[in-house]
Amino acid sequence: MMIKPGIEQLSENGKYNRYMLCIATAKCARIVTDEYIEQYTKAELMVANKETDKPIGAIINKELRDDKAVKIAIKRLASHEYEIDDESIKTPGENVR
Numbered sequence: 799m800m801i802k803p804g805i806e807q808l809s810e811n812g813k814y815n816r817y818m819l820c821i822a823t824a825k826c827a828r829i830v831t832d833e834y835i836e837q838y839t840k841a842e843l844m845v846a847n848k849e850t851d852k853p854i855g856a857i858i859n860k861e862l863r864d865d866k867a868v869k870i871a872i873k874r875l876a877s878h879e880y881e882i883d884d885e886s887i888k889t890p891g892e893n894v895r
Contacts, residue, residue, distance in 0.1 A: 822882045823872060830862065845857075
């Protein structure tokens with residue numbers, strides 16, 4: 799099953815190619831994963847210190863807990879919560895300094 803929105807919608811009328819979208823999605827997915835790890839660590843500490851009676855899963859943001867990082871990243875790119883920075887994405891073969 800394909801994740802919606804598709805590449806055509808994310809490319810913003812050809813402004814971004816598949817390579818750029820792949821790199822941007824991977825970077826956003828890493829941010830999402832870091833958010834999950836941060837929330838999980840805080841939840842673990844709360845449970846260990848007996849600050850809450852809730853299980854760890856109930857403390858973590860539902861979206862981060864239930865969806866895959868790539869799916870969340872694509873949704874956030876589509877909603878423009880994350881923006882693609884043209885300067886940070888280099889094309890293959892381009893000299894990176």
